[in-house]
Amino acid sequence: MAAEGRPALPPAPDVLVIGTGAGGAPLLARLAQAGLRVVALEAGERHPPAGIATDEVAQAALFWMDERLAAGGDPVGFGRNNSGRGVGGSTLHFTAYTPRAHPDDFTLRRDTGQGVDWPLGYDELEPYYDEVEQFIGVSGPAEYPWGGPRSAPYRHPPLPLNGAARLMERACAEVGVRTSPAANAVLSRPQEQEGYGTRPACSNRGFCQAGCSTGAKASLDVTYLALAERHGAVIVDGAQVTALLTDASGRVRGARFVRAGREETLEAGTVVLAAGAIETPRLLLRQDLANSSGQVGRNFMAHVGVQVWGLVEDDLRPYKGVPGGLISEDTHRGIPGVVGGYLLQSLGVMPVTYATQFARGTGTWGPALIDHLSRYNHVAGINVLGDCLPYEHNYLELSDELDARGLPKPRVHFTFGENERRMSAHAEALMRDLWARAGARDVWALPRAAHTIGTARMGEDPASSVIDPFGRAHDTPGLWICDNSTFPSALAVNPALTQMALSLRTADALITHLKETA
Ligand SMILES: Cc1cc2nc3c(=O)[nH]c(=O)nc-3n(C[C@H](O)[C@H](O)[C@H](O)COP(=O)(O)OP(=O)(O)OC[C@H]3O[C@@H](n4cnc5c(N)ncnc54)[C@H](O)[C@@H]3O)c2cc1C
Ligand code: SF4
Numbered sequence: 001m002a003a004e005g006r007p008a009l010p011p012a013p014d015v016l017v018i019g020t021g022a023g024g025a026p027l028l029a030r031l032a033q034a035g036l037r038v039v040a041l042e043a044g045e046r047h048p049p050a051g052i053a054t055d056e057v058a059q060a061a062l063f064w065m066d067e068r069l070a071a072g073g074d075p076v077g078f079g080r081n082n083s084g085r086g087v088g089g090s091t092l093h094f095t096a097y098t099p100r101a102h103p104d105d106f107t108l109r110r111d112t113g114q115g116v117d118w119p120l121g122y123d124e125l126e127p128y129y130d131e132v133e134q135f136i137g138v139s140g141p142a143e144y145p146w147g148g149p150r151s152a153p154y155r156h157p158p159l160p161l162n163g164a165a166r167l168m169e170r171a172c173a174e175v176g177v178r179t180s181p182a183a184n185a186v187l188s189r190p191q192e193q194e195g196y197g198t199r200p201a202c203s204n205r206g207f208c209q210a211g212c213s214t215g216a217k218a219s220l221d222v223t224y225l226a227l228a229e230r231h232g233a234v235i236v237d238g239a240q241v242t243a244l245l246t247d248a249s250g251r252v253r254g255a256r257f258v259r260a261g262r263e264e265t266l267e268a269g270t271v272v273l274a275a276g277a278i279e280t281p282r283l284l285l286r287q288d289l290a291n292s293s294g295q296v297g298r299n300f301m302a303h304v305g306v307q308v309w310g311l312v313e314d315d316l317r318p319y320k321g322v323p324g325g326l327i328s329e330d331t332h333r334g335i336p337g338v339v340g341g342y343l344l345q346s347l348g349v350m351p352v353t354y355a356t357q358f359a360r361g362t363g364t365w366g367p368a369l370i371d372h373l374s375r376y377n378h379v380a381g382i383n384v385l386g387d388c389l390p391y392e393h394n395y396l397e398l399s400d401e402l403d404a405r406g407l408p409k410p411r412v413h414f415t416f417g418e419n420e421r422r423m424s425a426h427a428e429a430l431m432r433d434l435w436a437r438a439g440a441r442d443v444w445a446l447p448r449a450a451h452t453i454g455t456a457r458m459g460e461d462p463a464s465s466v467i468d469p470f471g472r473a474h475d476t477p478g479l480w481i482c483d484n485s486t487f488p489s490a491l492a493v494n495p496a497l498t499q500m501a502l503s504l505r506t507a508d509a510l511i512t513h514l515k516e517t518a
Contacts, residue, residue, distance in 0.1 A: 009266055010234055013039040014514070016255060016268035018241045018283075021089020022499040023483030024274030025220035025228065026132065030507035032231035036514070039266065040233065041257050043240035043275075044086030049222065052211035056352040059210035062086055062093045066409075068278060069399050073415035076302050076449050078278075080353075083452070087237050088221035089276070091496060093209050096185040096217050097324040097345060098138050098497040100129050102332060103148040105491045108387075114339045114419070115389045116299075116488040119460050119469035120505075122148045128501035133183075136218035136500075137191040137199070140183035146329035156188045159202060163316030164380040165326035165346035171434040172328055172344075182327040182345065185218035185497075195230030196222050206319045206348050224500075239264075242407060244271060244289060244479070252289070252478035258405065270478055270510065272471075274503075277452040277485040281396050282410045284456065284466075290473040290481070295466050297396040297455050300412055301490040304342060304386030305450030306424050308431035309358070310440025311378045318379050323348030331384075331430070332492055338423045340387030341492045344431070347381035354379060361446040372442070380440060384427040385450060388420055388490040396455055414449065451495055456485035470509035471502075482506045 015031050017024045017040040024040060031038045045061070053059060064083035070076050084090025103122035108115035130151045132138075140154030158181030161169065172179045186202045193199050193215075202216040215222045225235060238259055245254040245265060254267035273280050281297040284290050326346040333341045349357075355373050359365060364372060393415055398408035416424070428445050435443050459465025462474035467486055473479040482503050484495055491498060 007236070009236065010037060010039060012267045012269070013037040014268070015270045015272060015510070016041065016266060017272045017274055018255060019089060019274035019276060019279070019483060020087050020220065020225060020235060021084060021274065021276060021483065022091055022220065022496045023503050024089070024272065025224040026500045026503035027272060027274070027482055027507040028233050029224040029228035029231065030504055031511065032228045032233040034511050038228070038233045039268070040235045041239040041241055041255060041266070042087050042235060042237050044237065046087045046237050047092055047211060047221070049213050049215045052213035054205065054207050054213065056210045056350045062211055066403055069401065069409055069411035070414070071411055072394070072413040074449060076412055076414045076452070082450070083276070083278070087225060087235060088219045091219040092211050092221065094496055095208055095324040097327070097494045098133070098183045098185045099327065099329070099343065099493040100147050101491045101493050101498050102146065104333065105493065108340060108489055112339045118488050119458060125498070125501050125505065126151060128504045129497065131504060132497060132500045136185050136223045137187050138183050138185050139188040141181045144183065145178055145180050146332060154183060159184055159186055159188050159322045159325060160204065161325045162318070162321030162323065162346065162348050163314060164318060164348065164382065167312060167380050167438040168326050168346045168382050168434060171437040174437050175433065177328050177330050179326050179328045182324055184322060184324045186322050187216045193223060193226060195226035202322055204321045206321050206323060207350060208323055209353070210350060241275070241283065242405065244283065244287060250476065252476060270480065270514070272480045272482055272510070274483045276483050277455045278396065278410055278412065280481060280483055280485045281455040282398065285398050286408065290456070290466050290476040290479055292475040293463055293466060295457060295464065299390035299454040299457055300394040300396050300414060301388040301390055301453040301487070302414060302449035303388055303451050303490055304416070304420050304424050304427065305383060305448035306428050307347065307381055307383040307446045307448060308428060308435055308443060309379060309381045309446070310435040310443040311375050312380050312438060312440050313378070315377050316380055317377050318349045318354070318381070319351060321348060331427070335423065335426050338426065339389065339419050340423070342384040342386030342423055342427055343493060344382060344384055347383055349379065349381055351376055357446055362444050380435070380438065382431050382434065384431070385492070385494055386420065386423045386427060387492040389417055390454055390489060391417055416449070451484065453484050453487045453490050453495060456481050457488045458486045459488060471506035472509070472513070480506065480510060
């Protein structure tokens with residue numbers, strides 16, 4: 001099947017995984033370790049640390065830049081803001097904040113009558129959280145002040161705080177908001193990584209969101225994917241899946257994909273779709289697969305992600321130091337009139353990113369823009385990540401516009417609800433107060449939606465969910481789903497650690513299922 005210049009594919013693997021991000025990678029490693037023949041098809045290329053440049057513009061290839069149409073009252077920004085493409089998915093450029101979800105994140109409906117409960121609880125996920133944290137090497141405090149019980153402390157001590165984090169720490173103390181060094185999947189000391197070698201401690205280069213050139217950040221290429229390949233998994237990069245193969249009974253049997261401009265097919269016993277919360281429903285909707293509930297593409301969610309920026313006296317150099325340093329989860333619950341909650345995080349920012357955000361966010365241009373940017377070294381930022389309820393009016397559909405491959409572009413409708421607006425207003429007021437206490441001037445806020453979540457949710461009931469609580473499609477044999485599309489609610493924390501934990505749990509369920517049906 002392979003053509004010249006392209007590596008041959010192994011025939012008919014046991015499991016084919018589509019996408020190698022936070023959903024696909026841990027599972028791929030687990031299945032390979034269990035002795036299964038596994039292949040991953042990944043649309044993006046490999047980006048080994050040695051090839052990562054300290055240059056935001058040069059690193060644009062880490063993002064999914066195909067056009068996605070954004071509709072609704074709060075259209076979501078895609079491209080550099082919300083996507084990843086490459087061996088490692090969005091973790092190649094993620095900020096690496098890795099807080100765990102809280103026990104009450106999984107029971108929002110039970111506790112408040114709003115949102116949706118998860119079909120699993122914190123206790124069930126805890127051993128997987130622990131396993132991921134130890135394996136990828138999360139750095140964090142000895143005692144973390146918030147959340148559920150932990151079976152072990154973080155593997156490495158906390159990372160140093162950057163300038164914005166130190167200001168935030170002082171300002172929060174003034175108003176009685178507790179802070180803590182964040183859990184971050186960046187190494188504060190070297191670690192041996194099976195399949196990769198020695199990963200060094202972070203050198204505080206500060207360009208995590210443009211890719212880490214040293215391997216200190218736990219993107220999945222230097223962690224779970226290295227482990228997967230060590231155990232025989234085959235990762236095919238530059239291979240974009242355009243359709244799933246099905247047989248006459250409706251069972252999924254493999255995938256059709258385009259590699260180096262040529263169409264190929266690969267058959268497999270089982271297919272795990274892990275293409276993220278936009279591309280997964282996009283693929284399913286094209287063939288109306290796994291959709292007897294009518295829920296594919298529905299319940300799209302994005303975190304409340306307002307950022308507040310200001311100029312301070314100190315020479316902070318916001319490009320220096322790991323950008324994800326300090327956290328507060330004191331606002332996780334208890335905000336008057338708000339369901340769910342948010343966390344506060346300090347920011348670092350690369351120059352081109354800041355210039356673009358400032359120009360777009362404030363409408364400043366010409367000499368005023370140049371004047372503001374000449375003080376870039378004095379820029380300090382904080383942001384929040386807040387829960388988002390699932391709503392009927394937020395969904396993904398296929399548009400009539402076709403992309404360069406002739407496939408319908410996805411159109412994502414998104415409008416924050418009243419709850420998110422109240423949360424955002426509360427968060428902005430708190431952050432403005434903090435920055436006023438830090439002596440910041442020219443303070444401005446950037447309202448944002450962060451992360452793409454929902455669209456193929458898990459649940460017990462096949463009438464209202466796409467997959468069962470372990471990842472198996474309710475109505476389509478041979479198909480499993482494992483990515484951010486499966487989250488029934490957004491959680492009041494960053495999603496990647498929970499996604500990696502779910503990925504291991506889905507892998508264990510799939511291994512058991514394959515043994516039982518062998
Ligand atoms: C700028 C930024 C910063 C972030 N920072 C944090 C953070 O600090 N902490 C945190 O927890 N989360 C963070 N996130 C979010 C986090 O990265 C995601 O939640 C997580 O990676 C999602 O995992 P996933 O498997 O759903 O998707 P992804 O990791 O995006 O992986 C999907 C993969 O599927 C591939 N793919 C898609 N379609 C196809 C196809 N048709 N064929 C083949 N392959 C395909 C893609 O190329 C991609 O590699 C950040 C995200 C962004 C954009
Ligand atoms: S700050 Fe650390 S983790 Fe981030 S890119 Fe630099 S070396 Fe890598």
